[in-house]
Amino acid sequence: MQTLDKNNAYRIGMIVPSSNTTMETEIPALLQSQHISQGERFSFHASRIRLKQVTREALQRMNEEAEHAVDQLCDAEVDAIMYACLVAVMCGGKACVHDMQGRLTARAQRENKKPGIVTSAGALIKALKILQATRVSMITPYTQALTGVVASTIEEEGIHVVQTYSLEVTDNVKVGRLDSRNLLSIASQLDLSTSEALIISACVQMPSLPVIEEAEQRLGLPVISAATASAHAVLTTLGITPNITNAGSLLRPASIYQKSLIHENY
Numbered sequence: 001m002q003t004l005d006k007n008n009a010y011r012i013g014m015i016v017p018s019s020n021t022t023m024e025t026e027i028p029a030l031l032q033s034q035h036i037s038q039g040e041r042f043s044f045h046a047s048r049i050r051l052k053q054v055t056r057e058a059l060q061r062m063n064e065e066a067e068h069a070v071d072q073l074c075d076a077e078v079d080a081i082m083y084a085c086l087v088a089v090m091c092g093g094k095a096c097v098h099d100m101q102g103r104l105t106a107r108a109q110r111e112n113k114k115p116g117i118v119t120s121a122g123a124l125i126k127a128l129k130i131l132q133a134t135r136v137s138m139i140t141p142y143t144q145a146l147t148g149v150v151a152s153t154i155e156e157e158g159i160h161v162v163q164t165y166s167l168e169v170t171d172n173v174k175v176g177r178l179d180s181r182n183l184l185s186i187a188s189q190l191d192l193s194t195s196e197a198l199i200i201s202a203c204v205q206m207p208s209l210p211v212i213e214e215a216e217q218r219l220g221l222p223v224i225s226a227a228t229a230s231a232h233a234v235l236t237t238l239g240i241t242p243n244i245t246n247a248g249s250l251l252r253p254a255s256i257y258q259k260s261l262i263h264e265n266y
Helices: 023-038 056-075 086-090 093-110 120-130 144-156 172-176 181-189 209-219 226-237 256-261
Strands: 009-017 041-049 080-083 116-119 135-140 160-166 197-201 223-225
Touching (some): 009 023, 009 056, 023 041, 023 209, 023 226, 041 056, 056 080, 056 086, 056 093, 080 093, 080 226, 086 093, 086 144, 093 116, 093 120, 093 144, 116 226, 120 197, 135 181, 144 160, 181 197, 181 209, 197 209, 197 226, 209 223, 209 226, 223 226
Parallel strands (some): 009 041, 009 080, 135 160, 135 197, 197 223
């Protein structure tokens, strides 16, 4: 991928559920912090796919329409495309996480474009591997059944999900209106003694960015979300070293072992 001069903006395309209101606020906020620390500039361009209730049927329809969204974003000649619906991809298991990456890449190439392709599902798994976390705990807004599917997919990657907490909210608009401060209270109730990381929001719609740094400091272990993992994946796909403060250790300058894993394909 061509490296841009810092005076030019990287164009970031996001494929989001029609009811999503969080990724279009948290991702720009994260990359604005990157701009302040390192100077890179970013613009953001969304393509929406209809989804109101978080059910397996609705999520499957999202996956079926994702390639059409890639077509739309390729028209804008974006530099990276993020498929920002973690649970839609993880519902299909490990095979779907890898297949979706290939499908969206092939679709972009059919349009004679070569943007970096990121899925929030693949980004979350890659982030856990970068942190060398083999045992994790996870908070989701999903039903227990969907949370179990997400946990199973993560475990297919060799990462044991020690415990989960499900908020049982299926209305996606309501998920976006949840108070992120409540996540601190939930996290404090979890037994994290055998966990090596906490996924404080395993959902692109559940707000968590305002509390990630505080949670990490309180709990004494890495804390990530679907949004911070996705931001990390987008930056590294563009060849940019993350340098973002107040959003957890994942997004601080990469250590030696992080750099060795940074280009793992998801």
